Amino acid sequence: MSKIKKRAHAGTLESSDAFIEIEPIEEDKIKIELQSSVEEMYGEDIRELIKKVINELDISHISVKVQDKGALDYVIKARLQAAILRANDDEKIKWDKL
């Protein structure tokens, strides 16, 4: 498990997209703050997806703030992965983990 190096964000606030901000935190946990128009119906699924993506990349000690504008699962995944790669200045992508 590793920490991200710095704050980063990815995405937009346009329809069908999501704006995701991440930052490193002291506690060994995945802290999720979600704003979504479909939170009541899909909030739990979105949270599970975020945890899954973060776990697959072996990340811990992270805070994730998501403003969802009706994004499909793969959009949230792509935006979160982009933010994590940016936070680590990662140019060598481990494609098997995406």
Place this chain on the structure above:
Amino acid sequence: MKLRRSMLFVPGSNTSMVCNAFVYRPDTVMFDLEDSVAIEEKDSARLMVYHALQHFTYDDMETAVRVNPLHSIYGLLDLEAVIRAGVDIIRLPKTDTVEDVLQMQEVIEKIEFKIGTDKKTKLLAAIESAQGVVNAVSIASCSDRLMGIALGAEDFVRDLHTQRTKAGSELMAARAQILLAARAAKIHAFDSVFSDVRDKEGFIREAKYIKDLGFDGKSLINPNQISVLHKIFAPSNNDVEWALDVIEASTNAKEKGLGVVSIDGKMVDAPVIARAQWTLELAKASGMLGGDE
């Protein structure tokens, strides 16, 4: 027969378009990672397209990606992503020489070998310069992965020291050269985008013109242009009736052991039968004979 009338450009950074382009049923959807994506969004657009290519909404649609040039820092990263994601076609930007195609092919082969895929990614070369047009004949036949060549008019007219006009005379030589090169190599020929999305009449005029020239299809930037283009490429009812008569007459002739037959006094030989078969395929794809649309 795979129809390639419409190739819809979708900027990889436009999430809404990436997620919804399949709804419009273009023959091919072309995700763009090059000119329509800002430098600071190259990474996120690449990831978006990587996931979209694997989403079930694009399972039954031909997919292409315009990648950044290999000499840029993004080209190789784009290829690594989209070939893993199973893209059907890589559109090469700004293809000037045979070497441009062969270099791209070599990189793609290496990635395919590395990831262990059996899929052979096809190539589409965009001709966007005077040098590219002059070399179109050799480019078109340099690789068995090349499924087509396409005119990229915006960069081409800049290179020619002119600008695009409604009449399109500035593209006359390039269109002729690209079409002949493609036909000689037995690959597809695609016309450039029509940029003024408000000018429907102009679009229709240009689409009819390039269809009559012999192009297989056209790159599009607006989903609203798809159905208009498909209608233009659809055969007329008279054409379909003629094609059905030709196929019936040639089938009867074959059964009776006759060689050449005639319809309305006109000889029906192999090229005429081939044209009739092509017309019926187009009619099927256009929903005229219980086909797709």
